[in-house]
Amino acid sequence: MVKVTNRKLQAQATYEKIYNTAMSLVEKKGFNNITVKEICEKAGVAVGSFYNYFNSKDDILYEIFNKADNFFLHTVANRIEGENAKEKIINFFIHYAEYCKRDKFDQLKQIYNTSNPMFIKKGRYMQEVLKKVVEEGIERGEICTDMSPDEVVRFLFIALRGVIFDWCLHDGGYDLTQFAKDYTERLLKCF
Amino acid sequence: MVKVTNRKLQAQATYEKIYNTAMSLVEKKGFNNITVKEICEKAGVAVGSFYNYFNSKDDILYEIFNKADNFFLHTVANRIEGENAKEKIINFFIHYAEYCKRDKFDQLKQIYNTSNPMFIKKGRYMQEVLKKVVEEGIERGEICTDMSPDEVVRFLFIALRGVIFDWCLHDGGYDLTQFAKDYTERLLKCF
Amino acid sequence: MVKVTNRKLQAQATYEKIYNTAMSLVEKKGFNNITVKEICEKAGVAVGSFYNYFNSKDDILYEIFNKADNFFLHTVANRIEGENAKEKIINFFIHYAEYCKRDKFDQLKQIYNTSNPMFIKKGRYMQEVLKKVVEEGIERGEICTDMSPDEVVRFLFIALRGVIFDWCLHDGGYDLTQFAKDYTERLLKCF
Amino acid sequence: MVKVTNRKLQAQATYEKIYNTAMSLVEKKGFNNITVKEICEKAGVAVGSFYNYFNSKDDILYEIFNKADNFFLHTVANRIEGENAKEKIINFFIHYAEYCKRDKFDQLKQIYNTSNPMFIKKGRYMQEVLKKVVEEGIERGEICTDMSPDEVVRFLFIALRGVIFDWCLHDGGYDLTQFAKDYTERLLKCF
DNA sequence: CATGAATGAGACTTCATTCAT
DNA sequence: AATGAATGAAGTCTCATTCAT
DSSP, rough: OOOOOHHHHHHHHHHHHHHHHHHHHHHHHOOGGGGGGHHHHHHHOHHHHHHHHHOOOHHHHHHHHHHHHHHIIIIGGGGOSSSSSHHHHHHHHHHHHHHHHHHHHHHHHSSSSTOTTTHHHHHHHHHHHHHHHHHHHHHTTTSSOOSSHHHHHHHHHHHHHHHHHHHHHHHTTTTHHHHHHHHHHHGHHHH | OOSSSSSSHHHHHHHHHHHHHHHHHHHHHOGGGOOOHHHHHHHSSSSHHHHHSSTTTTHHHHHHHHHHHHIIIIIGGGGOOOSSSOOOHHHHHHHHHHHHHHHHHHHHHHHSSSTTTTHHHHHHHHHHHHHHHHHHHHHHSSSSSSSSSHHHHHHHHHHHHHHHHHHTTTTTOOOOOHHHHHHHHGGGGGG | OSSSSSSSHHHHHHHHHHHHHHHHHHHHGGGGOOOHHHHHHHTOOOOOOOHHOOOOOHHHHHHHHHHHHIIIIIIIIOOOSSHHHHHHHHHHHHHHHHHHTTHHHHHHHHHTTTOOOOHHHHHHHHHHHHHHHHHHHHHHHOOOOOSHHHHHHHHHHHHHHHHHHHHTTTTTOOOOOOOOHHHEEEEHGGG | OSSSSSSHHHHHHHHHHHHHHHHHHHHHHHHGGGGGHHHHHHHHHHHHHHHOOOEEEETHHHHHHHHHHHHIIIGGGGGGSSSHHHHHHHHHHHHHHHHHHHHHHHHHHHHBBBOHHHHHHHHHHHHHHHHHHHHHHHHHTTTOOOOOHHHHHHHHHHHHHHHHHHHHHHTSOOOOHHHHHHHHHHHGOOO
8 A cells, every 4th residue: 555665664564553453452352352363354464474573472462561561651650740749649640540541441451460460560660650759758748657658659559459440340431530539539548 | 989869969969079170270270271171070070061060161150259259148248346337347358358368369360350240249248238337337427538338338449459459469478367457447547 | 873882982983093094194195294184084083083082193103103012012022933043033024024014115214214212212122032032043153243142133223224224215116025034144144 | 795796606605605504404403393484594684585596495405415415426436445345345334424424413314314305316426436346346356245236235335324324313322433334344244 | 960072163373485675 | 686574374282062872
């Protein structure tokens, strides 16, 4: 179709065609319920082409996670605003919610899985970011607690993961951002 | 072997042999990673016998959840002790933690899955039980909040599901009961 | 079809149908040039049935060797006649030739492969049998040599394997039995 | 890189890069266990380039044999020394052994295959060379036999191929040259 | 009720080959 | 002459389910 692009661009286009199709199908039906053949048919390429760009079906899962990681690390991490620690924490989890919504709950469902080895790894970046906010808040006396910064981060994340989990259970049936905001506000009363 | 029992008992025994084996395997390896043949071999019955008691492989998942539901409903529900609402809530979640530990995290991992359609249904019974405790607490002024009882219950459950989720992520690597107790205590400072 | 036989016999029949078809195809086309699907189509069974009886495609190779081993061990080993050691040795290799001919050179070609890990194992039984004959011959002075029985056996086997190899190279185009007999006779002049 | 050479030299270089890489891989892993892509990656050329020089993957097998043939014909054939026929025959097979060792047993294993259509062709040159030696030996009375020169050659070659075969079976685990020398000496006692 | 042999669609993956650039 | 993206047929193996015994 596209005649002006050179071969490398074509290859990149093919890769993205496959990746996007796969991602879309994972969202809709879940990783275990789709086949490589299906991906390729929908993407309009040969089965063999899939294996030119991915070593195995599992590879696309890793790719999805890598992209998500990078998105959070480079895009979200440095945008946390607020006048004090509690505001920043609330804003952090608003970002977190937005970030989860981006994935759409269908995909999130696949990811929010206790057996998923990528899950803990994925969270690392975010937790580091939140930790800094908490540390500052404790120093400034904006947060009153007997817990260490690490413990506070964990306490918060556990509850917020519960929020995401609940949102998934309800098939994304309510506004996650608003809910996460309200929930976090309430939670911060503990401190 | 046992010839004196009548057919109904034999059938019951066969059913349980299959069910228990299946349950044990689901715990160990996850529903998607076991085969009907494997269940039957381990149970010492023919493949055909499986289909005498279950319409499909999926049937055993439903059964597992039904049993779990009933266990909670009939055994756990009425044992919540405590001098006031907050104590009762803490004790409720201690029961909840114990109940989850019973499943062992391997099985819980399979169950604690956002794609699991049984998950919401399963929680119903528990939430009703907790709701009563919360309602009494609000009436007696032991709980200060602007939220409705339903909202409080949901707020609490979301966080505690986050706790279970976290425990699963860590492969059951810490004492869930103690952690849930501490976590709930802290959480109740919001009220 | 066969109504009178019981299920176990039927299963045995199915196994043999698959095995014989596979063996026949290996002979005709070589192990690497046939497919499981092909075997099953020719045998008139489903692909799945193949895997009810064999764990993998490789399994049929092992089976072929096991059967060959057993045939030699139980049937051939004790039939070596002759008035003296040299006659017995000649008769031994006549048996050996007959045994190879049984395999038909097409199958033998597949077997007579230096990469075949079964090859050395396969020969063990035969070499033990020949060794006894040689030992007796040396004791009685019917064989004059400075070599040990083991060395003699090896010397003979190496040459005779060369004979089989040559026969395979010529696609079984001459009478192996007669040739092996003549060859062995000549070879024994060394002793 | 090298721009001064003309196209023909470049082409020759590319051809050799592919051929040598292919040969080396065949030695290491066997013809059936390597892929065209693998050859090209190791050779540092595009897959398409392979098909500029070879019509098919099979082509490289033919090439390997042709080269081997030529090597023996032009390099080995005229170097057979010895004071009499028997010495020359022994020396001939020492050359033969050296020649086989050169291939390394890994490659030899691939070649020493009864299904290999090139095998008989390959031997032709060598047999002609040996035949001359035998003919002279018979004329001079250095070899006593009722066999024709052709028969003697065949008799010897069959045994020595058995030697090579055995050496392959033992994964080159002993000194082929010495063994071939001893074996031939013993074998010549028949004449 | 119990058995287990038989089924066959369908999954993932490989790889020799082609051809437009 | 060189490239390498694209192809798609073919391979091995799995497994939920059926049904005659």
